[in-house]
Amino acid sequence: QKEVEQDPGPLSVPEGAIVSLNCTYSNSAFQYFMWYRQYSRKGPELLMYTYSSGNKEDGRFTAQVDKSSKYISLFIRDSQPSDSATYLCAMSDTGRRALTFGSGTRLQVQP
Amino acid sequence: EAGVTQFPSHSVIEKGQTVTLRCDPISGHDNLYWYRRVMGKEIKFLLHFVKESKQDESGMPNNRFLAERTGGTYSTLKVQPAELEDSGVYFCASSQGRGWANEQFFGPGTRLTVL
Numbered sequence: 001q002k003e004v005e006q007d008p009g010p011l012s013v014p015e016g017a018i019v020s021l022n023c024t025y026s027n028s029a030f031q032y033f034m035w036y037r038q039y040s041r042k043g044p045e046l047l048m049y050t051y052s053s054g055n056k057e058d059g060r061f062t063a064q065v066d067k068s069s070k071y072i073s074l075f076i077r078d079s080q081p082s083d084s085a086t087y088l089c090a091m092s093d094t095g096r097r098a099l100t101f102g103s104g105t106r107l108q109v110q111p
Numbered sequence: 112e113a114g115v116t117q118f119p120s121h122s123v124i125e126k127g128q129t130v131t132l133r134c135d136p137i138s139g140h141d142n143l144y145w146y147r148r149v150m151g152k153e154i155k156f157l158l159h160f161v162k163e164s165k166q167d168e169s170g171m172p173n174n175r176f177l178a179e180r181t182g183g184t185y186s187t188l189k190v191q192p193a194e195l196e197d198s199g200v201y202f203c204a205s206s207q208g209r210g211w212a213n214e215q216f217f218g219p220g221t222r223l224t225v226l
Contacts, residue, residue, distance in 0.1 A: 004153075032213045043115070043202055043217040044154070088154070096167055097142060097206070097213050098156040 003027050006089055006102030015111050019076040023089035023102045026070065030091040030100070033065050035074045038086045038104065047087075048074065079109045113137070115218035117203050123224045129191040132221045134203030136185070142166075142206040143186050144215060145178060149199035160186060193225045 006023045013019055021035075031052055036044035048063040050056045050072075056063045062075040072091075076083055086106045090099040116135045124130050136143045145157040157176070158168040162183035171178070175194070180186040190197055200222050204215040 002153075034214070036217070041219075043219040046214060046216060049214050090154075092213055097144070097159055097215075098167055098170065099144075099146070099154075099204075099213075099215060100156070101146075101154040103153040 001026065002103075003100050004089060004091065004102040007105055008103055010106040010108055012108045012110060013079055015079060015081060015109055017079050017109070019079050019083070019107060019109075021074040021076075021087050021089075021105050021107070023072050024070055025072070025091060025100075027091075027093065027100070028067075028070065029093035029095070031094050032092045033063070033072050034090045034099070035061075035063055036088040036090060037083075038088060040085075044088055044090075079107075081109050081111045084108050115203055115205050115216055117201075117218040117221050119221060120219065121222045121224075123226065124193055125226050126195055127192045129189065130193055130223060132188045132190075132201055132203075132223070134186045134188070134218060136203070136205030137216060140205035140207055140216075141183070142215075143180060144204040144206075145186070145188055146202045146204065146217075147199050148202070149196070154202065157188075190223075193223075195225050198223055198225045 035048040038044045053067045060077045064073045086104040088104045089102040118133045143160040148154045156170040159166045160180045177189045200220040204217045206215045
């Protein structure tokens with residue numbers, strides 16, 4: 001079983017929709033949670049960074065962490081065609097800086 | 112501020128040859144990481160430098176891979192001899208050294224094809 005599970009999609013939504021992306025994990029030592037966006041043939045771009053449980057909002061993006069359920073989410077409001085990309089969750093514990101990634105969810109926002 | 116840069120962007124070599132990948136981190140970032148994504152798999156950690164020292168090399172697959180970071184600036188990752196299963200995208204990332212903050216910024220990657 002993988003340490004981090006992420007539905008690969010693809011997820012197709014109409015422009016303006018609210019998008020929900022999720023990851024589950026098994027390692028209870030994970031404390032740092034990140035969401036990256038990756039466009040085709042580019043490197044991952046850091047979107048959101050959260051420590052421990054709770055919510056964090058940045059513009060149209062909201063990250064949620066529920067450590068009791070080992071479940072993290074990324075919400076995108078008012079989705080735009082430019083949001084079409086692969087979204088990767090990543091996490092690490094306090095003992096190591098190595099990130100453990102999910103496999104990524106491919107999102108397509110239709111105009 | 113310049114981001115993480117990697118060279119080359121793409122390399123095609125034959126099995127048994129040697130390839131050296133280079134990464135220039137964001138200026139002032141003490142932490143430098145190498146990751147790779149082989150086809151159909153998730154991005155996997157290879158190793159972590161703090162300045163010029165290897166902090167964690169638990170993800171290095173075998174001794175055909177050699178990473179260096181002389182002077183604590185740029186880093187190289189050498190694969191010698193390359194095998195078919197080494198094909199994939201190699202990413203470099205960097206982060207500042209403050210506390211446990213672990214925001215890692217990635218470069219565009221080097222796409223390695225071993226024929």
